[in-house]
Amino acid sequence: MRKISKLAVLDYVHEWRISICFVLALATVLGPILVLFGLKFGIVGNMINQLVEEPRNREIRPASSGRYSTDWFAVLQARPDVDFIVPRTRNIAANIQLKSEKSPYILNVELIPTAMNDPLLPHVKNPPTDYTSLIVSQSTAKKLALQPGDVLDGSISRHYQGRNQRIHLPMKVHSVAPVSAFSRDGAFGSLALLDALEDYRDGHAVPDLGWTGDKVTKTGYYTGFRLFARNLYDIDPLEHWFDEQGIDVHTRANEIDTVQRLDKNLSTLYWAIAPIGLIGFVFSFGASLWANIDRKRKELSILRLVGFNTLDIVWFPILQGLITALLGWLLAIVIYQLTSVMINNMMTSQLEPGQEVCYLLPIHYGIALLITCFSALIASLLAGLRSATIQPAEGLRQL
Amino acid sequence: MEKETIALPHKKKEFLFNLNNVQKNLESEGAAFHLSIPKLQIARGEKIALIGDSGCGKSTLLDMLAFISRPTHSETFHFQPEPTDAKPVDIGSQWQKRHISKLTLLRKQHIGYVMQTGGLLPFLSVRDNMNLSRHVLDLPEDDTVTHIARELKIDRHLDKLPDTLSIGERQRVAIGRALAHKPAVVIADEPTASLDPYSAKATMTIFVNLVDDLGVTLIIASHAWEHLKKFGMQRIYHNTRYMEQRTESIVIG
Numbered sequence: 001m002r003k004i005s006k007l008a009v010l011d012y013v014h015e016w017r018i019s020i021c022f023v024l025a026l027a028t029v030l031g032p033i034l035v036l037f038g039l040k041f042g043i044v045g046n047m048i049n050q051l052v053e054e055p056r057n058r059e060i061r062p063a064s065s066g067r068y069s070t071d072w073f074a075v076l077q078a079r080p081d082v083d084f085i086v087p088r089t090r091n092i093a094a095n096i097q098l099k100s101e102k103s104p105y106i107l108n109v110e111l112i113p114t115a116m117n118d119p120l121l122p123h124v125k126n127p128p129t130d131y132t133s134l135i136v137s138q139s140t141a142k143k144l145a146l147q148p149g150d151v152l153d154g155s156i157s158r159h160y161q162g163r164n165q166r167i168h169l170p171m172k173v174h175s176v177a178p179v180s181a182f183s184r185d186g187a188f189g190s191l192a193l194l195d196a197l198e199d200y201r202d203g204h205a206v207p208d209l210g211w212t213g214d215k216v217t218k219t220g221y222y223t224g225f226r227l228f229a230r231n232l233y234d235i236d237p238l239e240h241w242f243d244e245q246g247i248d249v250h251t252r253a254n255e256i257d258t259v260q261r262l263d264k265n266l267s268t269l270y271w272a273i274a275p276i277g278l279i280g281f282v283f284s285f286g287a288s289l290w291a292n293i294d295r296k297r298k299e300l301s302i303l304r305l306v307g308f309n310t311l312d313i314v315w316f317p318i319l320q321g322l323i324t325a326l327l328g329w330l331l332a333i334v335i336y337q338l339t340s341v342m343i344n345n346m347m348t349s350q351l352e353p354g355q356e357v358c359y360l361l362p363i364h365y366g367i368a369l370l371i372t373c374f375s376a377l378i379a380s381l382l383a384g385l386r387s388a389t390i391q392p393a394e395g396l397r398q399l
Numbered sequence: 400m401e402k403e404t405i406a407l408p409h410k411k412k413e414f415l416f417n418l419n420n421v422q423k424n425l426e427s428e429g430a431a432f433h434l435s436i437p438k439l440q441i442a443r444g445e446k447i448a449l450i451g452d453s454g455c456g457k458s459t460l461l462d463m464l465a466f467i468s469r470p471t472h473s474e475t476f477h478f479q480p481e482p483t484d485a486k487p488v489d490i491g492s493q494w495q496k497r498h499i500s501k502l503t504l505l506r507k508q509h510i511g512y513v514m515q516t517g518g519l520l521p522f523l524s525v526r527d528n529m530n531l532s533r534h535v536l537d538l539p540e541d542d543t544v545t546h547i548a549r550e551l552k553i554d555r556h557l558d559k560l561p562d563t564l565s566i567g568e569r570q571r572v573a574i575g576r577a578l579a580h581k582p583a584v585v586i587a588d589e590p591t592a593s594l595d596p597y598s599a600k601a602t603m604t605i606f607v608n609l610v611d612d613l614g615v616t617l618i619i620a621s622h623a624w625e626h627l628k629k630f631g632m633q634r635i636y637h638n639t640r641y642m643e644q645r646t647e648s649i650v651i652g
Contacts, residue, residue, distance in 0.1 A: 014522030307507020307535045309500050
C-alpha cells in the first residue's frame with residue numbers, strides 16, 4: 001500500500017497540469033456552494049441573533065392601565081414562560097426631578113421599576129432595592145454629567161391640603177444603563193421607591209422616609225407591569241393567556257413573525273438552489289475521476305504487470321481522487337474566504353461591529369470535506385473496481 | 400508434424416513450463432479465435448523463439464505464460480520456477496480457484512515482461528522504472544540496475560524521464576526492468592518490432608547476451624525467424640488456419 005501510494009502521488013505530481021485542472025474544476029463548483037451556504041447561514045443567523053438578543057422583542061406591554069393585585073403578579077411570576085415581571089405604578093406618579101452639583105440643569109426624569117434579572121439591564125447583578133439608588137439612562141447621565149457613585153438631589157412635589165409641598169431626597173447613582181435600555185431621560189429604581197413616590201403624591205405618609213401625610217392604607221394593587229417572556233416562542237401562549245383574562249396587550253409578535261417567515265423563505269430558496277449545485281458538483285467530480293481512470297488504464301496495466309495486486313490497482317485512482325478532493329476543498333475554502341471578506345466589507349455599513357453577513361462554522365468546513373471525500377471515494381471506487389476487472393492483457397495491447 | 404519435446408539433454412525433467420492440452424477461446428465482434436497448445440515444455444535456461452504472423456495468437460500464448468490471461472481450458476499447466484524437487488505450481492488450478500493474488504505474486508517474483516512498445520511509467524525516472532521490478536519485491540538497493548543499464552548502454556540516461564528517450568532507448572529500459580529482479584523467465588512480445596532494422600539488431604544482441612549472462616530463460620515472440628536464428632534459439636511455430644469468422648491456431652513445439 002505504501003509503495004502504490006508513493007507511485008500514485010508521483011504520478012499526480014508528474015501530471016500536475018491535469019491535476020490542477022481537476023482541483024480547479026472541483027474548487028469552482030464547491031466554492032460558490034460554500035459562499036451560498038455562508039450567506040444563508042450568516043443572514044439567518046444574524047436575524048435570529050437579533051431577535052433573541054433584543055429583549056424588547058420578548059416584552060409584553062399592557063395597552064391601557066389596569067388593576068393588578070400582588071397575587072396576580074405572583075401567579076405570573078411562577079409561570080415558566082415568564083422571564084421577568086415587575087409591577088408599575090401610575091405613569092403620572094412615576095417621575096422625579098433630579099439635580100446634580102456637576103450640572104446646572106434640573107431634569108425631570110421618568111422612573112422605571114426594576115428588579116433582579118431585568119432583561120434591559122443584563123449587566124446589573126445587584127439592582128437597587130432601597131429608596132435612594134438609581135440606574136440612570138445614558139441620556140440622563142449625559143445631561144447631568146453623572147458617573148456611578150455621584151450624589152443627586154431628587155425632589156417631588158404634591159398638592160396636599162390646599163398647599164403645594166415639595167420634598168427632597170438625597171440619592172446616588174448606582175450605575176449608568178446601556179443606551180439600548182432606555183433612550184429618553186429616565187432612571188431605573190426599586191419598586192419601593194416608586195411605591196413611596198406614588199404614596200407621597202397621593203397624600204399618604206411614607207414613614208420610612210419621614211414624609212408626613214394621611215395614614216397609609218396599603219391597597220396592594222398596581223396599574224401596570226413590565227413583563228418579558230422567556231423566549232420568542234413563549235410570546236404567543238402568553239398573549240393568549242392575557243386575551244383570556246380580558247387584558248389587552250401589545251407585543252412584537254408581528255415583527256417576529258415577519259422575520260421568521262423571511263428566514264423560512266430564505267431557507268426554502270437555499271434548499272432549492274443548493275441541491276442542484278451539490279448534485280452538479282458530485283456528478284462533475286465523479287465524471288472527471290471516472291475519465292481519469294480511463295486515462296490511467298495504461299499505467300494501471302503496467303503496475304499490474306510488474307506485480308501490484310488488485311487492491312493496489314483500485315487504491316491508485318482512489319488516492320488520486322482523495323488528493324484532488326483535499327486540494328479542491330482547500331482551494332474552495334480560499335475562494336470562499338476571499339468572497340466572504342468581500343461581501344462582509346461591502347455590507348459593513350449595514351452591520352453592527354463584529355457582525356458578518358456571510359460566515360461559516362468550522363463544522364461546515366468539515367461537512368464539506370466529508371461530502372467531497374465521500375463522493376471522491378464513491379466515484380473512484382466504482383471506476384477503480386471497473387478497471388480492476390479488466391485482465392491486464394487487455395490494457396497492454398491498447399498501447 | 401511430429402511433436403518434439405524440447406529439453407536440455409542432461410536435465411530431462413527440469414521444465415520451467417509444462418503445458419498439456421491448453422486452450423484459449425476468444426471472441427470479439429462475431430469473429431472467434433481458437434488457440435490450442437497440445438504440448439509445450441520449456442526447460443530452464445532455454446531460449447525460445449515463438450514464430451508466427453500477427454494475429455496467430457503469439458501474444459495470447461505469452462499472456463498465458465505470464466499468468467496475465469486465463470486459459471479457457473487446461474489439462475496440465477505447470478510452472479516450476481525454482482530448480483528444486485518441489486512440486487511445480489499448478490497454474491491451471493490457480494486460475495480455476497481464482498487465486499489471482501497468488502498468480503500476481505508468481506509473476507512479480509519469477510517473470511519479466513517486455514512489451515512491443517511502452518510499458519514504462521512516465522512519472523518515474525529511467526532508474527526508478529528499471530528498479531520497479533526490484534522495488535515491488537523489496538530487493539535491496541544495489542548496483543544491479545546500474546550494471547544492467549551499463550550493459551544496455553543506457554546508463555547515462557538513468558536520471559531522465561522516459562519521454563526524453565528515443566523509442567529504442569525506451570525498449571532497452573523495458574528490457575532492463577524485465578531483468579533487474581533476476582526472474583526465472585523473461586517473456587518478450589516482439590520487443591524490437593517498432594525499431595529500425597539497425598537498432599533492432601543491436602538491441603536484440605544486447606538483450607540475448609544479457610539473458611545468457613544472467614542465465615535467465617527467454618521466450619521471445621516474433622513474426623520473422625531470420626531476426627532470431629543466429630542467436631541459437633529453439634523454434635516454436637503457430638500452425639494457423641484462417642477461416643471465415645473463425646481462426647484456429649495450433650502451437651507446435
